Amino acid sequence: MSHLHAPEDRTAASRRWWALAVIAIAQLMIVLDATIVNIALPSAQKDLGISDANRQWVITAYTLAFGGLLLLGGRIGDLFGRKRTFTIGLLGFAVASAIGGLATEGWMLFAARALQGAFGAVLAPSALSLLSTTFTDPKERSTAFGVFGAIAGCGAAIGLISGGLLTEYLDWRWCLFVNIPIALGAAIGAFYLLERDHVEKQHRTRLDLPGALLGCGGLLAIVYGTSEATGRGWGDWLVIGCLVLGVLLLAALVMVEKRTTHPLLPLHIIGDRNRGGAALAVGMAMIGMFGLFLFLTYYLQVIKGYSPVMAGVSFLPMTAAIIIASTGFAARMMTRVPSRNLVVPGLLLAAAGMAWLINLKVDSSYLTMVLPSELLLGFGMGLIFMPTMSLATLGVAPNETGAASAVINTAQQVGGSIGTALLNTIAASVTTTYLVSRNAGDPLVQAQGAVHGYSVATVVAMGILLAAAVIAFLMIDHKPVPGEAEAEQPVHAAI
Template identity: 35%
Template sequence: MPTSWKDRVRDRPWVQLMVLAIAQFMVLLDVTIVNIALPGIEELGFSSTAALQWVVSAYALVFGGFLLLGGRLADLLGRRRIFLAGLLLFGLASLLAGLASTPAQLIALRGVQALGGALLSPAAFGMVTLLFPHGRRRALALSIWGALAGLGGTFGAILGGVLVDQWSWRWIFLVNVPIIAIVMAATVLLLAESRAASEAKRSFDIAGALLSTAGLLLVVLGVIRSDASGWLSVEVIGLLGGGALLLALFAWVEQRSAGPLVPLSLFRTRTMSGSTIALTLNGGAFLILFFLASIFFQQVRHYSALGAGLRLLPMGITGIVGAILAARLVSRFGTKPVQVGTSVLAAAGLVLLSRADADSSYTLTMMPGLALFGVGVVGTLTVGQIVAVADVSPDLAATASGVINTGRQVGGAVGVAVVTTVSSGHVTALLGDGATTTEALVGGFQWGLLVAAAFAVASAIASALTPQVHVRSAAPHTPLALTSA
């Protein structure tokens, strides 16, 4: 019996991967594109820099807080269904953010955007792991997925510079709308529905959802507020302590739940737990570098927003190389030596970058460091994802993605908060010793990069303690079984 064109496309996982990759790329791009546009966004009427920073913080807070819930909803209710819901939320919020008339509106809509991202991102990753069975095909698919992290961050800075310089900050949100429309249409036509196979696993853990989301929100908010209030302030200690208490209660509830939000058996798998720790530290190193480099290029070297973005491009390009190379190497050597080696490369790139000052040659000092870091940080991400989902049941594919991405978000938030404290303290000390503003900023940049290198080294240690996974050729692709949407 002849098959329809839709069925023929659904039997080609690489086409479906392209659809999912575009959506993931957009979410990653939106994390960095806003940073470049902040000076223009300030014209909306923000009263202070602290208030303006909530345009970034609101996204990080909601995205990190709801990833676990988004992943579990995808596994239980249908990954394509939740993916489409996330796309719709993200698109509507982007449209309204581009039309926002007050700071409060924009901050609230950034939170809605993040909620859409927290739904679509784990659902998309869950579909990718089902499209590609364990083996070399999955390694290659996840290398493409990992390359998006480096390229998305870098391209976000470049695209943000172009849109702001040529039109206005509003276009960094409005540009998402036509992309969302195309991806939603392609999803309906080309992607099959999938969900947890067992009806017993489709019960929803309301208590776990509330505790995990509230706990993560408090932890991320505490980290964000540490910059303004200090790590030892009553506010920050209260937020972090409250978040830790709620997460401890969450773990207690999950042990007793018949249908837990995040089955604790996930963490009993050493590949999942060890690689999640490594990826959390890797996320810290990545966001620290991006945060510091953006400041260094614009405030010390006095480049424009677009100029700063273009100078980060080597990191994105070599990140693609690192992802593809890592996927090839794990087939020959296994995951552990490759993950450890890429983490060490990332640390080496950061140490090299820490030697730069206001007069250093970009070509001879900074570009090699950025290129080396790109290979290492994205290579580590690629291998870490392969290891993390190696022993995960297909029924928990999106849930596992939510755990991994939550770790990376929290790691990034903690990393930036720690480096802000360290760098600011060093800048203040240098100014007190009579250094110029430029010299003090350079000193803070150098110390911050060494903190990022420490995160990368810690990621290498966590990778070394994680069991080896051998990637072999997998059986031919079996398309996802269709279910009623």
């Protein structure tokens, strides 16, 4: 009778891969929106009359809401159904993008970006949770997470390219309007392709409010503190106060979660050495990756005189390397080798990419200096993101995959925020010191000082990536076992 089930099996498999397309599109939208408005910012600032002091809120409003609400967003998906929260997240993101694109005042754009971040915080954990519960066959899972990992790694670069193209050939508002058809199309696909995951009634209204306040407050304080460090410096009282407050709130969260029966963040999720190691590896990798984006964007546009579009296009080789490494190599090897045999070499390759940039000069060639660094970092990131994303939810109970997904997303977000602020502060400080004893009025000397600052900050980024490799080697000990992902398959729904 098995032949009677073959068409049904083929139909189910087809639905899974179409579901992957929907989930991947949603994830890409979330990731690229963190950077797509960067290049459009000068145009938006001029058009809306935003002051120099307030322009940072176009970026900060998104990262604050997104990073601060991730833990809550992940748990909401666990309690009220991931298909439902995924669809609501997409529709809300579309509405927020429309408000931002139609903004006539600066505050409207700030509010829209914060709203985007809030719905993104609901959407991102649901996307990873749906991926984890949809693909339980080891071979299918490796392919699906290869695609997802590639998107997580290259989405920011795609955002820079898209932002440049849309701003130069259309208008800055299209950096927001472009999300509307993407989100609506993904929402329609989710409605038809994703199976509803039923949630037990007794869990629907049990939300850990004290945990939500402490967790969201702690993350909010840390993300805000690191974002303010870029302009104020790490010694500023506000920056130090926010970071200390954030750490204290998260410490209080741990104490509260030990005693509650329905925790926002079940501590055994982060207590697992593989999931903890994966989160640390991703967070530290994002520090180096966002540092490279920051320095190369300035270097190519300010020092080398590239247009915004050309600067964005120059990141394409790194994007291609991430995709090739994630889908072409890591996806095939994930079921054959221990996870750290992918993550550790990936971090070492990324560190080698940073090491290549140490000798960056004002007159360095793109082909001999920038391109090799991009390729090394791209191949490294492709090996990192795919297995760590899989480890984040591997073996987690179906009613906790949202919380587990939120942890890895939070690591990405906080790592990116810290990387941008930390490395930018180091580069600016080194440049200032360099110019003190030299002719600071000479444009060539100014350029040399800026590049020297980039090089020193790159050394720091390389050190962080090497430290991450050591941590991943010591913490991640997962070895693939046949059928291990099947435990995640919900008993109440067949997807």
